[in-house]
Amino acid sequence: MGGFGGKVAVVTGAGSGIGRALAVELARSGARLAISDSDADGLARTEALINQIGAEVRADRLDVTERAAFLAYADTVKDHFGTVNQIYNIAGIAFLGDVEVSQFKDIEKVMDVDYWGVVNGTKAFLPHLIASGDGHIVNMSSMFGLYCVPGQAAYNSAKFAVRGFTEALRQEMALAGHPVAVTAVHPGYVKTAIARNAGHAEGVDKEVGVRIFEKVAITSAERAARSILKAVRKKKGRVVVGPDAKALDFLVRMAPVGYQRIVALLTARFQRRAR
Numbered sequence: 001m002g003g004f005g006g007k008v009a010v011v012t013g014a015g016s017g018i019g020r021a022l023a024v025e026l027a028r029s030g031a032r033l034a035i036s037d038s039d040a041d042g043l044a045r046t047e048a049l050i051n052q053i054g055a056e057v058r059a060d061r062l063d064v065t066e067r068a069a070f071l072a073y074a075d076t077v078k079d080h081f082g083t084v085n086q087i088y089n090i091a092g093i094a095f096l097g098d099v100e101v102s103q104f105k106d107i108e109k110v111m112d113v114d115y116w117g118v119v120n121g122t123k124a125f126l127p128h129l130i131a132s133g134d135g136h137i138v139n140m141s142s143m144f145g146l147y148c149v150p151g152q153a154a155y156n157s158a159k160f161a162v163r164g165f166t167e168a169l170r171q172e173m174a175l176a177g178h179p180v181a182v183t184a185v186h187p188g189y190v191k192t193a194i195a196r197n198a199g200h201a202e203g204v205d206k207e208v209g210v211r212i213f214e215k216v217a218i219t220s221a222e223r224a225a226r227s228i229l230k231a232v233r234k235k236k237g238r239v240v241v242g243p244d245a246k247a248l249d250f251l252v253r254m255a256p257v258g259y260q261r262i263v264a265l266l267t268a269r270f271q272r273r274a275r
Contacts, residue, residue, distance in 0.1 A: 003232075003233040004026055004029035004030055004031040004229070004233075005029065005030035005031070006030060006032065007030075007031045007032065007085040007134075008031070008032045008033075008077075008081045008082075008083055008085050008086070008132075009026050009031045009032070009033055009034070009085065009086040009087075009088065010033075010034045010035075010036075010077060010084060010086065010087040010088065010121075011023045011026070011034070011035050011036070011087075011088045011090060012062065012064055012087075012088065012090050012091040012117070013036075013037055013064075013090035013091030013092060013140075014036060014037050014043060014046050014059075014090070015037030015038075015039040015040075015041075015042025015043040015045070015046055016037075016039065016042045016046075016193060017190070017192030017193060017194060017221050018090055018140070018187065018190060018192060018221050018224050018225060019035075019037070019046075019088070019091065020042070020045075020046045020049070020221070021220075021222045021224065021225035022088055022090065022225045022228060022229070023035050023046055023049075023050060023057075024046070024049050024050065024053070024222075024225070025222070025225045025229055026055075026229070027049075027050045027053045027055035027057065028053055028055075029229070030055070031055065031086075032055065032056040032057075033050055033055060033056065033057040033058070034057075034058045034060070034077045034080070034081065034084075035047065035050070035057060035058070035059050036059070036060045036061065036062035036064075036073070036091075037062065037091065038061065038062065038063045038064075038091070040061050043059050043061060044059070046059070047059040058077065058081075060073060060076075064089075064091045064113060064116075064118075064120055064121060065112045065113055065116060065117055065120070067116075070121060070124045071120075071123075071124045074124035074125045074128060077125075077128075078128045083128070083131070083132045084125055084128040084132060084135075085132050085134055085135060085136065086129075086135070086136040086137075086138065086232070087121055087122070087125045087136075087137055087138070088138045088140075088228075089117065089118040089122065089137070089138065089139045090140045091113060091140075092114045092117070092140060092158075092194070093109070093110060093113045093114065093194070093197070093198065093199070094110070094152075094155050094194050094195060094197075094198035094199070095107075095109070095110045095152075095154045095155060095199045095200065096151055096152070096198055096199070096200040096201065096204050096206055096209045097151060097154070097200055097201025097204050098150065098151055098153070098201070099153045101201040101202065101203060101204070102153070102154060102201045103201070106154065106199060106201065107153075107154040107157070109199070110155055110157075110199075111154070111157065111158050111161070113158075114155070114158035114159065114162065115157075115158040115162055115165075118139050118140070118162050118166075119165060122137055122165075122169065125137075126180070129180050130178050130179065130180055132179075134179055135178075135179060135180035135181070136180065136181045136182070136183070136232060136235070137166075137169065137180060137181070137182045137183070138183045138228065138232060139162050139165070139166040139182075139183070139184055139185065140162065140187075141159045141160075141166065141184050141185060141186050142155070142159040142186055143186050143187065143188045143189075143240070143242075143244070143245035143248055143249065144156050144159045144160075145159030145162060145163040145184075145186055146163075146186055146240075146248065146249050146252055147248055147249075147251070147252045147259060147263065148260065148263070149267055150264055150267055151204075151209070151267070162184070163184055163186075166182060166183075166184040167184060167237070167238075169182050170182035170183075170184075170237050181235040182237065183228075183231055183232055183235070183236055183237060183238065183239060184237065184238045185228055185231075185238075185239050185241065186238065186240045186241065186245055186249070187219070187224050187241040187242055188219060188240075188242030188243070188244035188245030188246075189213060189216045189217040189218065189219065189242065189244055190217060190220070190221055190224045190241070190242065191218075191219065191220050191221060192217075192221055194213075195209060195214070196210055198210075212270045212271070215270075216244065216270075218242065218243070218244065219241065219243075219244075224241045224242070227239060227241045227242075
């Protein structure tokens, strides 16, 4: 995996899942790592894995919703390594619940982490990435940033917002002539703990959602990480990860309105089988 040797890469959400897999793959590829997560224990385990590889790593506990802390963290990382080449805004959470029964605070929490966390990371590190002369921003959207499903309005909203923010940013970097590539990532169902750790509205049977997720998740976090880094190396503007995400992306292109009926019917079928 070329193109990463000696690069300073920042990875948020590195305490588990795709964030951890990305950090480990980057370490194996010769990158110098600044990793963060709000989960101190998970972060420590990722740090230990990177230490075993022998790569340089700095680990910091960070809540991506705390903007002032994120801005200070960016300066600290720059001072520590001398430069910053890449940021992977991976930290995210999920929430289960229809709009009718979801509380405002629940929707706001998802937006704060999944959308504003990406904005905070991008804004905090962008000056350093421009100054590096070889910057790259990788923002985690989802296949739920390509199509919508019932019961996931908060998550859909955040991931569509990340997609729009990232696509606009990529155009802005090109127009300004800044040496910063921008990639939006749209993974399908990946074998992580995001469903198990998801919040849920009152009255929602979370276990049904978890069982559906674990049944359909067919892509490993390690495979997802390799796909993402392959796209980063080629400076692609968008990467759709996993056969499920690719199939659904095609469906939405072919039937931008009609797909909604199909997805609603499939969701109902999965829910009946999972109960």
